[in-house]
Amino acid sequence: MSTLETTTVTGEQHESHHHGPAAGIGRWLFTTNHKDIGSLYLWFSLLMFLTGGVMALLIRAELFQPGLQLVEPGFFNQMTTMHGLIMVFGAVMPAFVGLANWMIPMMIGAPDMALPRMNNWSFWILPFAFAILISTLFMDGGAPNFGWTFYAPLSTTYAPPSVTYFIFAIHIMGISSIMGAINIIATILNMRAPGMTMMKLPLFVWSWLITAFLLIAVMPVLAGVVTMMLMDIHFGTSFFNAAGGGDPVLFQHVFWFFGHPEVYIMILPAFGIISQIIPTFSRKRLFGYASMVYATASIAILSFLVWAHHMFTVGMPLVGELFFMFATMLIAVPTGVKVFNWVTTMFRGSLTFETPMLFAIAFVVLFTIGGFSGLMLAIAPVDFQYHDTYFVVAHFHYVLVPGAIFAIMAGTYYWLPKWTGHQLNECMGRWHFWLSFIGVNITFFPMHFIGLAGMPRRIPDYALQFADFNMVASIGAFIFGFSQLLFVWNVIHNVRSGEAAPARVWEGAEGLEWEVASPAPYHTFTTPPRVE
Amino acid sequence: MGTIRITTCSFMLSLLLVGNAQAAWTLNLTPGVTEISRSVYNLHMTIFWICVAIGVVVFSIMFWSIFHHRKSRGAKAHNFHEHTLVEVIWTLIPLGILVAMAVPATATLIKMYDPSDAELDVQITGYQWKWRYQYLDQEIDFFSNLSTPREQISNEAQKQAHYLLEVDRHLVLPTDTKIRLLLTANDVIHSWWVPALAVKKDAIPGFINEAWTRIEEPGIYRGQCAELCGVDHGFMPVVVEAVPPAEFEQWLADARAQQDAAAAAAGRSWTLEELMTEGEQVYQRVCAACHQPNGTGMPPAFPALVNSPVVLGDVERHIDIVLNGVQGSAMQAFREQLSAAELAAVITYERNAWGNNTGEAVAPSRIVQLLQGDGQSEQEGGQ
Numbered sequence: 001m002s003t004l005e006t007t008t009v010t011g012e013q014h015e016s017h018h019h020g021p022a023a024g025i026g027r028w029l030f031t032t033n034h035k036d037i038g039s040l041y042l043w044f045s046l047l048m049f050l051t052g053g054v055m056a057l058l059i060r061a062e063l064f065q066p067g068l069q070l071v072e073p074g075f076f077n078q079m080t081t082m083h084g085l086i087m088v089f090g091a092v093m094p095a096f097v098g099l100a101n102w103m104i105p106m107m108i109g110a111p112d113m114a115l116p117r118m119n120n121w122s123f124w125i126l127p128f129a130f131a132i133l134i135s136t137l138f139m140d141g142g143a144p145n146f147g148w149t150f151y152a153p154l155s156t157t158y159a160p161p162s163v164t165y166f167i168f169a170i171h172i173m174g175i176s177s178i179m180g181a182i183n184i185i186a187t188i189l190n191m192r193a194p195g196m197t198m199m200k201l202p203l204f205v206w207s208w209l210i211t212a213f214l215l216i217a218v219m220p221v222l223a224g225v226v227t228m229m230l231m232d233i234h235f236g237t238s239f240f241n242a243a244g245g246g247d248p249v250l251f252q253h254v255f256w257f258f259g260h261p262e263v264y265i266m267i268l269p270a271f272g273i274i275s276q277i278i279p280t281f282s283r284k285r286l287f288g289y290a291s292m293v294y295a296t297a298s299i300a301i302l303s304f305l306v307w308a309h310h311m312f313t314v315g316m317p318l319v320g321e322l323f324f325m326f327a328t329m330l331i332a333v334p335t336g337v338k339v340f341n342w343v344t345t346m347f348r349g350s351l352t353f354e355t356p357m358l359f360a361i362a363f364v365v366l367f368t369i370g371g372f373s374g375l376m377l378a379i380a381p382v383d384f385q386y387h388d389t390y391f392v393v394a395h396f397h398y399v400l401v402p403g404a405i406f407a408i409m410a411g412t413y414y415w416l417p418k419w420t421g422h423q424l425n426e427c428m429g430r431w432h433f434w435l436s437f438i439g440v441n442i443t444f445f446p447m448h449f450i451g452l453a454g455m456p457r458r459i460p461d462y463a464l465q466f467a468d469f470n471m472v473a474s475i476g477a478f479i480f481g482f483s484q485l486l487f488v489w490n491v492i493h494n495v496r497s498g499e500a501a502p503a504r505v506w507e508g509a510e511g512l513e514w515e516v517a518s519p520a521p522y523h524t525f526t527t528p529p530r531v532e
Numbered sequence: 533m534g535t536i537r538i539t540t541c542s543f544m545l546s547l548l549l550v551g552n553a554q555a556a557w558t559l560n561l562t563p564g565v566t567e568i569s570r571s572v573y574n575l576h577m578t579i580f581w582i583c584v585a586i587g588v589v590v591f592s593i594m595f596w597s598i599f600h601h602r603k604s605r606g607a608k609a610h611n612f613h614e615h616t617l618v619e620v621i622w623t624l625i626p627l628g629i630l631v632a633m634a635v636p637a638t639a640t641l642i643k644m645y646d647p648s649d650a651e652l653d654v655q656i657t658g659y660q661w662k663w664r665y666q667y668l669d670q671e672i673d674f675f676s677n678l679s680t681p682r683e684q685i686s687n688e689a690q691k692q693a694h695y696l697l698e699v700d701r702h703l704v705l706p707t708d709t710k711i712r713l714l715l716t717a718n719d720v721i722h723s724w725w726v727p728a729l730a731v732k733k734d735a736i737p738g739f740i741n742e743a744w745t746r747i748e749e750p751g752i753y754r755g756q757c758a759e760l761c762g763v764d765h766g767f768m769p770v771v772v773e774a775v776p777p778a779e780f781e782q783w784l785a786d787a788r789a790q791q792d793a794a795a796a797a798a799g800r801s802w803t804l805e806e807l808m809t810e811g812e813q814v815y816q817r818v819c820a821a822c823h824q825p826n827g828t829g830m831p832p833a834f835p836a837l838v839n840s841p842v843v844l845g846d847v848e849r850h851i852d853i854v855l856n857g858v859q860g861s862a863m864q865a866f867r868e869q870l871s872a873a874e875l876a877a878v879i880t881y882e883r884n885a886w887g888n889n890t891g892e893a894v895a896p897s898r899i900v901q902l903l904q905g906d907g908q909s910e911q912e913g914g915q
């Protein structure tokens with residue numbers, strides 16, 4: 001299996017090349033190689049990102065002007081629901097898992113993931129889950145139309161028949177995520193190279209370790225809540241049906257007990273990526289490594305105690321409102337610490353602004369804006385005005401698009417030369433960055449105003465006083481949407497051609513992944529490196 | 533206090549602008565017309581300025597670094613990467629700010645949660661896709677439907693100023709009176725929201741939620757349903773009309789008289805023409821959303837009534853469907869939403885319009901009989 005050559009951290013790589021990839025489609029179907037599986041996840045995520053994006057553009061096209069122009073309200077609701085589900089479960093989560101697959105073994109000096117066959121499974125059930133989900137669009141009664149939060153009883157007693165397929169799809173996605181998380185934990189805890197102690201782990205690895213625990217804790221809760229729905233729909237139970245003695249609010253408690261940690265599942269790995277990129281392009285060590293780890297851990301723990309901030313208007317008792325308000329405000333503290341650390345890392349560094357750094361800086365600024373609106377939403381009495389309006393839509397898009405998605409793109413640009421062996425085309429990278437940056441702000445910033453002015457979310461048509469900003473937002477959405485074609489072009493172009501990249505692609509980059517050649521050989525660290 | 537008046541004033545100005553110019557670049561939350569809504573507005577502005585201040589500090593430092601510490605200007609990286617005191621400070625300062633913010637927020641929340649000493653109770657029930665208002669001690673009970681014509685929504689007619697924010701019957705409330713709102717729903721979860729009152733509360737089937745308000749200025753305040761509740765979630769506005777107490781008493785008397793007149797109308801005999809005229813109005817207002825103005829429906833979701841076997845067939849079955857709805861479908865029970873005369877009229881209309889020439893008329897008295905006959909069992913079913 002392995003040769004007896006020793007690989008030192010600084011030395012040349014002498015990888016055994018006799019285990020190259022298999023030929024043909026079989027390589028991808030049966031692969032247990034973390035790099036192949038990482039690529040599969042990333043391509044899949046890109047496909048889902050574009051699919052969900054088309055739906056978003058349809059929504060924005062309908063909302064370009066007041067009145068119903070393009071789609072019926074029923075189909076509009078299917079679009080908002082599918083857009084949300086596809087982006088959350090199909091684009092953001094698989095992209096992070098893909099990055100984890102590619103990078104974690106290389107960052108900790110492991111030859112592969114701990115459980116490679118399970119790794120193959122966790123990816124390959126995903127396309128089935130989404131095939132089932134998307135096929136509901138063509139079913140009688142249409143696709144799920146109850147929002148990505150699928151509140152009962154709209155999603156049970158009043159749901160279209162396709163809801164059963166939706167439940168099945170969610171189960172498969174959940175199983176996939178849990179398997180992925182187990183694999184990541186097992187890899188990080190067991191496969192670190194000698195000398196790679198926990199407090200030396202790159203922050204991307206740390207944040208994924210914490211995220212994986214969140215996943216294992218809450219995906220079963222999601223599975224539980226959809227199973228309760230299934231029972232209500234088909235087996236005569238009344239968990240959520242008031243007429244049968246059930247409790248529709250219970251649904252929301254269970255859902256958000258999953259849902260709030262879920263939003264952190266979508267941002268913690270992003271924090272990790274940004275914590276890798278900013279030091280590299282500042283040519284300076286990350287400020288406050290230990291406090292970053294503790295901040296991430298405390299965010300994760302707090303995220304189990306704030307779920308009902310999504311439910312301030314359901315009529316909780318006063319003490320409940322107060323508890324969830326205080327706990328939510330508290331979460332802003334460790335989040336603030338992270339932002340301060342990033343800024344201080346840049347302070348007195350030696351900065352350059354290659355494409356990954358541009359995305360990382362935009363992340364810090366725009367994610368912070370999303371954090372600010374989050375803080376505003378945490379103030380329960382004021383949330384009565386914001387809740388379920390476009391203000392919330394603006395908030396979560398600021399944390400998810402220029403937050404999670406920008407971090408994924410930053411990470412992709414950062415590590416792409418390592419994957420393909422080709423230097424980036426900086427000029428095209430910049431074009432993609434600036435168009436995305438401008439587009440995202442034109443799209444989502446006005447949504448703060450529309451929300452404050454009183455426009456509810458999830459409506460296909462609106463009163464005239466919201467018209468101007470909606471038009472602006474729609475124009476922004478098309479700018480943002482079409483700029484993503486540049487991303488696709490950049491990636492494909494980089495896979496096929498480009499200047500040869502050295503092992504240490506970026507001048508200031510530190511870490512084991514930069515010790516291996518570019519492109520990274522099919523098998524890396526078959527003999528563990530020694531970390532000083 | 534002064535600033536509040538100024539902001540209220542500029543808000544009224546901007547309202548005028550909205551009214552005149554149809555579209556305006558409304559930017560901010562409304563300060564509203566209640567003490568609570570103004571507290572909420574002040575909290576909103578406070579937390580907003582706190583965020584702005586923090587943002588200015590953090591982003592200035594960042595942009596300072598971006599300009600001055602760039603490699604192209606010869607910046608050399610310094611080598612510091614830890615400082616416990618700094619870390620402690622920037623944990624404690626935000627914590628302090630948050631505690632300072634939590635105090636007024638808690639105070640406002642406690643006030644919002646105190647509906648005691650209310651002088652008027654109104655029960656609000658969400659239905660797919662309309663609101664029902666019951667004045668509990670006044671025996672007044674009516675539904676409030678969107679009144680924007682379909683042609684405006686489908687862009688066949690010019691949209692009017694209150695497009696999608698207008699209803700056939702306003703919720704009329706007295707000013708300077710503490711009003712308790714009891715919210716519930718009949719089918720799925722809805723959320724009753726009027727920004728100017730800073731009241732948003734979910735209407736949940738099987739639950740009764742409480743909220744309260746005390747409106748200080750007469751006027752018409754518009755809001756919308758704020759919880760996704762199905763296809764027409766975007767089309768169930770809330771319109772509150774606040775009037776001085778004396779005027780409110782007058783309105784109560786009128787509304788009661790109107791209700792009595794409707795009951796009396798059911799007692800007299802109606803001609804086929806009368807029923808057809810009344811029926812067409814009811815049909816266009818209530819049924820056309822699903823069955824379409826010309827009765828062709830939108831199969832398979834909403835069946836056509838033209839040539840429908842139900843409409844052309846046994847009248848008892850037709851009446852039963854309209855009164856009691858079809859379980860598990862969008863066809864609701866209309867027995868509580870419409871008066872006996874309206875029910876009789878709309879059924880008659882369906883049986884004689886668009887070439888459904890059955891020539892049969894359903895007498896309002898017949899409906900009254902049916903409604904009274906099984907009123908008892910309905911009481912139980914409705915609980």
Ligand code: HEM
Pocket residue numbers: 149263264266267309310328329331332335370371372373374375377378383386387388392395396399400403404
């Ligand atoms: C400073 C940190 C944050 C705070 C204090 C915060 C607070 C809140 C609050 C109170 C709400 C509920 C608003 C409402 O519906 O009335 C909310 C909604 C939401 N937040 Fe955050 N948030 C923070 C960060 C994040 C992050 C990092 C993400 C994801 C990356 C996120 C994603 C979301 C999403 C998706 C929703 C809307 C869910 C829905 O109703 O569909 N938030 N946030």
Ligand SMILES: [Cu+2]
Pocket residue numbers: 259260263306307309310
């Ligand atoms: Cu949350």
Ligand SMILES: [Cu+2]
Pocket residue numbers: 721722723757758759760761762764765766768
């Ligand atoms: Cu609604």
